[in-house]
Amino acid sequence: MVMQEFAMLAAxxxxxxVSPGPDFLLLLRSALRHxxxxxxxxxxxIACANGVYIALALAGFSLLQRSPAALTVMKLLAAAYLAYIGWSFMQAGRAAPPVMAGEGAGMERGGFLRGFVAGFLSGGLNPKNGLFYLGLFTLMVGAGTGMHIKLWYGLWMFTAVFVWDAGLVLAVSNARVAGWIARYFARAEWLAGVILLLGGTMLAMTVVLAV
Incomplete structure (x- = not known):
């Protein structure tokens, strides 16, 4: 029974x-630019931000769901952050493309901590993550499942997020793969910036009109 439950949850x-979103775009840019x-x-x-929401879901409550005001604030913060990274992508996309040879000398190097903060904000300021994990545990995990099993589920999901994202970073920063992307990266980065900026603007307008 536990294995069947785990299989459904994992799937x-x-x-x-694997569905592309703001986190995917951030990881792609981080690997190729920095x-x-x-x-x-x-x-x-990103994994730690997901871990926070997983912990909230495991605790059996959701501040976002119980407090409309908190959800509204989170959505506005998310909209502002999406617009900010979208604008950053657009500005960078107009510049010369980065050196795409692994860790090339011309690359704009960025530290581990800088990447961590950007990733945590990207994952943490997305209220859909909190609602997703709450719904996942509510719909697919039985009431009789022990907390130790639930903790195992949470640890697995945290690990899966990190392994997948880190694997994506390693793949796209490979010299051969990066060289293939180089021809299209600047245009793709600018287009991704436009999409994120519009998405942030539309989210903000939706929240304001709903208040």
Missing amino acids: AHWLAL GRRNGIGASLG
Whole structure:
């Protein structure tokens, strides 16, 4: 019974994990613009932000769900952050493309901590993460499942997020893969920035109109 429950939970989590979103765009940019250390830091930051929401879901409560005011504030913060990173992507996309040869000398190097903060903000300021994990545990985990099993589920999901994101960073920062991306990266980065900026603006407008 536990293995069946775990399989369903893992499959749903995996489908959500591999779906491209703001975190994916941030990881791609971190690896190609600032190097592997920055990208791995962003991966850990995203995993830790997910870990916070997993812990809240395991505790059996959700501040976001119980407090409409907190949810509104979180959405506005998320909208502002999406718009900010979108603008940053657009500005960087107009510049010369980065050196795409692993850890090239011309790369704008960024530290591990800088990447971690960016990743944590990206994952933490997304209220959908909190609602996703709460829904996942509510719908797919039985009431009789022990806390030690639930903790195992949470640890597995935290690890899966980090391993997937770090693997993505290592893959795209590989010299061969990075060289192939180099021809399209600047345009793709600018387009991703436009999408994120519009997404942040639309989210803010939706929240303001709903108040």
